[in-house]
Each structure stands twice: as C-alpha cells, then as structure tokens.
Amino acid sequence: MFDWITGFMETGGYGALFVLMLIENLFPPIPSEVIVPLAGFTAARGDLSFGMVIAVATLGSVVGAAFWYFIGRAFGFHRVKAIAASRYGRFMTVTPREVDQARDWFDRYGSLSVLFGRVVPTVRTLISVPAGIVAMPFLKFLLYSAVGSLAWILILAGAGYVLADQYDHVENWVNPVSNAVTLLIVGWYAYRVVTFRADR
Secondary structure (H helix, E strand, O other), X not given: OHHHHHHHHHHHHHHHXXXXXXXXXXXXXXXXXXXXXXXXXXXXXXXXXXXXXXXXXXXXXXXXXXXXXXXXXXXXXXXXXXXXXXXXXXXXXXXXXXXXXHHHHHHHHHHXXXXXXXXXXXXXXXXXXHHHHOOOOHHHHHHHHHHHHHHXXXXXXXHHHHHHHHOHHHHHHHHHHHXXXXXXXXXXXXXXHHOOOOOO
C-alpha cells in the first residue's frame, strides 16, 4: 500500500492528495499517517506548496467526514433506536436506553467529541456518524471537523516537512500507534457483541 500511495502522490499532485484524504475518511485502513507526512516531504522537496498541502488535505478530510455525517443524518435518531430494539441491536452493541444516553451525552459534549475525535485514528471517521444521528448543526459540525482535521494534518505534514527524506521514520513511529488503537477498538467491539444484553 505504501508504494502505491507514494506513486499516486508523485504523479497526481494535489488532486491525488485530495482523493487519498477523501478515501482515508471513507475507508480508514488507508492511513493519513502515511499520506500526510509523504505530502509534507514532497513539499520540502519543492514539488508542492506546504500551504496548499495543508489546505487540500484538510478539505479532503472534511469532505469525507461530511459523507458519514449525512449517512448518520439519513438514519436519524428514531430509526437507530428502533434498530437497537430489534435483533440487530447486538451487532450495533447498543440498547435503546444507551441510544438515549448517547444522545444526551452528545448534546452536551458533541462539539468537543468531534473536535478531538478528528485526531484519533479510526475514531476520526466514526465520530461523524453520531454527529449526524443527533442532527448536530451541519455548519457547526464542519467547523469543528475542520479545526480538528487541520491540527492533525499540521502535525503530520510538519513532521514530514521537517524530517524531509527521513519521513519514513514518521510512518514507522505513527503507524504502529494507529494500528494499536484500531486493534483496541475492534477488540472492544467484539467484546461488546459477545457480552451484549438487550435488557441492560
């Protein structure tokens, strides 16, 4: 995957960067931890503008987040609660009562969840869905998504830019952390499915 991303970035420039960041938000296994430091390294070589790298990567990330927001918005709170009450609740790993609790929690802390969730691997994609489900105002969602995405992208692109041809060290350090967080999330989901009780 790394070689494919490298080749696509070198031949496609800003357009490739936008597409890669969009895909990264639609399909999390394509990691921004590889894409963005590589873009920063490319800017350090003078092939791309660092400012444009930040702008294009942030735009691609926010557009991808908006897609999942509208998926959540299309389902809506009441439909999700009905699904939780059905036999499919086990696979959602939530009960109707927990859906109510999640809405109350997101109503109170939703903005911060979106802001900080955008810098956490895997979560940065998933956090858009509950934002849509509870009908968080779209412009507010965009603002917090953009700020959170911008912070994450600045860190990764800056590391790639500063380290220049040693950018692979960034990938070697950040990618294992990303993988560990993903494994924890998958493990937690599996645990929830196995121990699920509809009446809790």
